[in-house]
Amino acid sequence: MKLNHINLEVTDVTATVDLFETYFGFRRTRLVTQEMAFLRDENQALISLFRNEAVVYPQMFHIGFTRETVEEVDELHRRLVEGGFHPEAPREDHGRWTFYFATPGGFTLEVQKFHRELV
Structure with a gap:
């Protein structure tokens, strides 16, 4: 079994895309906007990012x-x-x-x- 995708709400889409591309080897699959982005790794796992300035993740x-x-x-x-x-x-x-x-x-x-x- 392989991971297919992770959907994340993030406070800054563009900066998060830059982080994943620069340091973790992900590549964008579609146009990146300030509202959303889609990234894939070498195994084709997808990370989708959607802007939510108020998102708060649990501590753990x-x-x-x-x-x-x-x-x-x-x-x-x-x-x-x-x-x-x-x-x-x-x-x-x-x-x-x-x-x-x-x-x-x-x-x-x-x-x-x-x-x-x-x-």
């Missing part, structure tokens, strides 16, 4: 991405910092090397690499 809500190596997690963290984002520092957490950060769309992303068996 986040979307997680896995990298192939711990070094890739660290490199993405470095690039995000250089790009003006403020991710927390990468850390060990239950067998994962991971970090979280708040997106310009109003939700949280996690980047991780499982590097040992979970206990």
